Amino acid sequence: MELKELYQEIILDHGKNPRNLKKSDNFNKDAAGHNPLCGDKVHVFLKVDENNKISDIAFEGSGCAISMASASIMTDLMKEKKEVEVKELVDDFLEMIKKNPELKSKILAEDEKTKLMSLSGVKKYPMRVKCATMAWHTLTSAMKNSNTEKSD
Amino acid sequence: MNIDNIKKQFPIFDNKVQNNDLVYLDSANSSQKPKVVVDRIYDFYTKEFSNVGRSVHYLAVAATNLYENTRVMVQKYINASDPNEIVFTKGATEAINLVANTFGQKFLQEGDEILLTELEHHSNYVPWHYLRRSKGIKIKFAEFNSDGEVTLESIEKNITPKTKMIAITHLSNVTGAILPIKEITKLAHSKNIPILVDGCQGAPHLKLDMQDIDCDFYAISCHKMYGPTGLGVLYAKKKWLDALPPYQGGGGMIREVKKEGITFGDLPNKYEAGTMATAQVIAFGESIKFLNKIGIENIEAHESQLTQYGEEVLRKNNSVKLIGSPKNKGSVLSFTLDGIHAHDIATILDEDGVAIRAGHHCCQILHDKLGLSATARASLGVYNTKDDIDKLNESLNKCKKIFDR
Ligand SMILES: Cc1ncc(COP(=O)(O)O)c(C=O)c1O
Numbered sequence: 029m030e031l032k033e034l035y036q037e038i039i040l041d042h043g044k045n046p047r048n049l050k051k052s053d054n055f056n057k058d059a060a061g062h063n064p065l066c067g068d069k070v071h072v073f074l075k076v077d078e079n080n081k082i083s084d085i086a087f088e089g090s091g092c093a094i095s096m097a098s099a100s101i102m103t104d105l106m107k108e109k110k111e112v113e114v115k116e117l118v119d120d121f122l123e124m125i126k127k128n129p130e131l132k133s134k135i136l137a138e139d140e141k142t143k144l145m146s147l148s149g150v151k152k153y154p155m156r157v158k159c160a161t162m163a164w165h166t167l168t169s170a171m172k173n174s175n176t177e178k179s180d
Numbered sequence: 181m182n183i184d185n186i187k188k189q190f191p192i193f194d195n196k197v198q199n200n201d202l203v204y205l206d207s208a209n210s211s212q213k214p215k216v217v218v219d220r221i222y223d224f225y226t227k228e229f230s231n232v233g234r235s236v237h238y239l240a241v242a243a244t245n246l247y248e249n250t251r252v253m254v255q256k257y258i259n260a261s262d263p264n265e266i267v268f269t270k271g272a273t274e275a276i277n278l279v280a281n282t283f284g285q286k287f288l289q290e291g292d293e294i295l296l297t298e299l300e301h302h303s304n305y306v307p308w309h310y311l312r313r314s315k316g317i318k319i320k321f322a323e324f325n326s327d328g329e330v331t332l333e334s335i336e337k338n339i340t341p342k343t344k345m346i347a348i349t350h351l352s353n354v355t356g357a358i359l360p361i362k363e364i365t366k367l368a369h370s371k372n373i374p375i376l377v378d379g380c381q382g383a384p385h386l387k388l389d390m391q392d393i394d395c396d397f398y399a400i401s402c403h404k405m406y407g408p409t410g411l412g413v414l415y416a417k418k419k420w421l422d423a424l425p426p427y428q429g430g431g432g433m434i435r436e437v438k439k440e441g442i443t444f445g446d447l448p449n450k451y452e453a454g455t456m457a458t459a460q461v462i463a464f465g466e467s468i469k470f471l472n473k474i475g476i477e478n479i480e481a482h483e484s485q486l487t488q489y490g491e492e493v494l495r496k497n498n499s500v501k502l503i504g505s506p507k508n509k510g511s512v513l514s515f516t517l518d519g520i521h522a523h524d525i526a527t528i529l530d531e532d533g534v535a536i537r538a539g540h541h542c543c544q545i546l547h548d549k550l551g552l553s554a555t556a557r558a559s560l561g562v563y564n565t566k567d568d569i570d571k572l573n574e575s576l577n578k579c580k581k582i583f584d585r
Contacts, residue, residue, distance in 0.1 A: 031531050035524075035582050044519075044583075066523045066539050067553025090553060092521035093583070153527060 034149035034156075035093065043093030046100035052086035057173045061166030063158055068095040070163050072103075072170045080111040092159050098147055099163035105140055106167065114171060118164050124148060125160055181478045187563040189214045189470075200533025203568045208353050208381060208512050208559030209537050210403045214470050217407060220463040232458055233432060233449075247458055250465040251448065257468050258398070259389040260415055264447040267414040267421070268461055272380045273303040275399035275414035276347070278451065279376055280307035282424040283345065290316035293342040297322040297330045297359075298549055299352040302542040304378040304399075308347065318342070321545065328355025328504020332363050339371060346375045350382030350398075354543050354557065355504030356487070356512035358386070365395045374420070380404055384561070385483055385510050387476045390415055406562075407467035408460035414451070421447050428453040479562050483511040486560055490569045497573060499580055503555055511560035514541075517576060520583050522554040528582060532575045 055073035062069050068091030075084035085103045089096070102121075106114060113135050120133040121144065131141050150160045187193055192212045193202055204212060224246075230239035232247045248263075255263040269275045288294075294308045298321045311317045320343075322334045335346065346368045351358050361377050368375040376397035382388065384405045390398060397420070400413040416424075426433055426444050430453035435443040444450050471479070490513045494500045503514035517525055522538035529536055537557045540547045547553065558572055 031528060031582070034527070037585065040583060040585060064540070064544070066521075067547070068523075069553065092523040094524070156523070156527060159523065 030149070030152050034153060036146045036149065038143060038146045039093060039097040039149075042097035042100040046087075046096045048086045048100065048103035049088065049096075050086050051088055052084050055084070055086070057170050059166050059169035059173065061162045061169070063091075063095075063162055066092065066159065068092060068159060068162060070095065070099050070166050072099075072163065072166045074167075074170050076111070076171070082106055082109050082114065087163065089163075091162075092156075094147070094150060094156055094159040095162055098160045101143055101147065102163050102167065105136065105144065109135070111171060114167070118168055121147075121164055122161060125151065125157060181474065181482055183482070183563065183565050186474065187565075189216070190563055191215050191218065193563070197533050197535075198531070203532070203534040203571045205534065205536045205558035205560065205564065205568060205572060207384070207404070207561030207564075208541075208557065210409070211384060211406050211561050212563065213408070214406055214467070216466040216470060217463050220466045221408065221459050224459050224462050229459075231455055243458065243462075246462045246465070247456075250461050250468075253465050253468045254413055257388070257471070258383075258400075258415060259391055261391055262418055265390075265415055265418050265421065267416065267448055267451045268456055269412040269414050270410055270457065271403070271412035272378065272399040272401035273307075273412070275397075275412045276304055276376065276378065277307045278414055278427045279397050279399075279416070279424075280311060280347075282427055283374075283420075284311040284315060284317070286423070286425055288315050288317050288344055291318065291342060292344045293318045293320055293340060295320050295322060295335065295338050295343050295346045295348075297335075297348050298324050298545050299328075299330055299349050299355065299357065299359075299543065300347075300545065301349065301353055301378060301380065302544070304347055304349060304376075305545070317344075322348075324352075324355070324357070324504075324546070324549075327357070327506050328352065329357040329506040329508075330359055332360055332367060335364050336367060339367075339373070343371070343373050346373055347378070348375070349378045349380075351385065351510040351512075352504070352506075352543075352546075353381050353512060353559075354514050354541050354546055354555065355506055356509040356514070357504060357506035358382075358508040358510055360508075361395060362393050365393060369394070381510060381512070386480060396420055402460070402464050402467065405464075405467055406470055407464040408457070410457045411460040411464055418447070421451065426450050426453070430454040432456075474562065482562065483560050483564075486564055486566065486569065487511045487513065489566055490558065490560070490572075493569050493573050497576060500576060503550065503552075512557060513559070514555045514557040516552065516555055517579060520579055522556040524583075525556045525576070525579050528579045529572070529575045532571065532578070534572055534575045536572070 052073040057074040060071040070089035077083045230243045232244040374396040379398045380401040383400045398415040402411040403409040433453040499518040526538035
């Protein structure tokens with residue numbers, strides 16, 4: 029039963045056919061995220077205009093169905109969002125994945141919220157939470173244009 | 181050999197995991213523990229506990245004897261020539277770090293080469309990487325072939341006059357390839373190069389004879405051998421343990437300590453600084469008794485049969501692609517499943533009580549070469565049966581169903 033909640037049709041759909049999976053042309057901010065433990069990789073590209081609004085967003089990457097679906101849904105929802113809205117949505121999503129039963133933000137329409145809530149199934153799988161959150165942390169880094177990868 | 185009777189000796193299988201019977205296919209990661217081992221830890225702490233080697237009271241003497249007794253059991257189990265060639269560590273990782281650190285300190289200089297293989301677990305690469313940074317040594321990797329094997333030729337090709345150590349796995353924890361370590365040792369010695377074998381996956385499954393293999397160092401992970409966690413063994417030839425400097429400093433490993441200087445203790449104490457994992461060492465004695473009672477030859481035969489069966493079943497499943505097909509293969513089945521990421525597989529299998537591992541299994545070099553970020557791995561132990569393989573296959577088919585919706 030819980031498996032069905034985790035692997036909902038919408039997740040499988042976005043996982044198999046991720047939207048915005050390409051390198052965006054003339055992006056001006058980007059960041060890469062990597063979870064070496066499971067091999068998930070995501071690179072988020074943004075075009076942020078002079079009003080601090082995301083005019084274009086895309087990602088490259090590979091990984092499990094959850095991480096791909098999360099990046100796909102996220103990039104869909106972030107188009108045309110202002111920096112403050114992006115921050116609010118990211119925080120709201122992360123809080124929901126961690127503990128909140130619902131999304132609180134008023135920014136999204138009901139159908140958009142439903143789409144995003146499809147990822148809430150990972151709550152029951154602590155080892156998989158990172159799969160759902162990586163794209164979102166990477167988006168935050170991209171907004172700051174601070175690449176987090178380190179190597180020694 | 182009656183597997184049902186063997187399985188009954190492992191209490192973990194008495195319990196349901198999320199309402200399922202446990203199908204444990206992650207023994208290459210860590211094996212389950214027989215009741216005798218668990219009981220031994222309890223009994224030691226409740227009836228016999230004392231620190232070893234420090235005090236002269238009754239319990240301390242008895243504990244010291246038990247501790248040293250396991251050393252002799254390990255010596256006999258791997259047919260080392262002297263119990264002082266057995267050093268207890270916190271794991272195979274520490275055993276390899278001990279060698280890399282002390283050997284590096286004493287014998288390595290800038291430009292010297294260490295030869296590893298592309299199959300190595302991170303714990304047989306990272307410790308050498310430290311020497312790359314601190315001493316400027318070079319690390320070379322002998323390649324594996326399309327079957328996932330490292331051959332004698334591939335090792336030979338990479339040896340140069342600068343090669344100062346060969347450090348290789350006995351049995352790959354991803355492809356299952358068993359390396360010809362006796363032949364490689366012979367080759368190494370013909371060129372005066374010492375050899376370290378990462379025996380983590382070898383020791384639980386293969387009959388070991390240090391005097392026959394003749395390697396200089398052999399690292400063992402006790403928690404993969406039906407023993408407790410927090411414990412490993414470094415086998416090292418006595419000439420090396422005498423020649424190398426101590427690793428960590430502290431109590432127990434010294435002879436005399438003065439303000440002006442320190443002299444170090446004799447083997448095996450020289451390398452066992454501080455209070456050791458006493459209860460684990462003593463309980464590991466029971467693991468060895470357990471293995472001896474069944475007979476490692478019988479375990480080898482059982483696991484080899486089961487591996488073959490597993491390969492057959494998975495090959496018949498058109499969606500599954502096995503990683504590596506070495507001719508000489510240990511009980512590891514790594515695979516990918518059509519378009520489904522290993523972590524999704526592991527999560528779905530888990531729902532059926534089938535415990536496998538997903539990821540790079542601490543072998544990123546290997547996965548990079550294969551162009552894979554992750555694989556799924558089913559690995560076997562003495563308690564596994566054909567039934568477990570069938571359940572694995574059923575669950576894999578369920579994965580397909582979920583993803584093909
Ligand atoms: C091939 C190999 N080498 C080294 C290790 C590390 O062993 P330990 O856990 O005892 O440090 C492992 C276990 O994960 C292994 O499979």
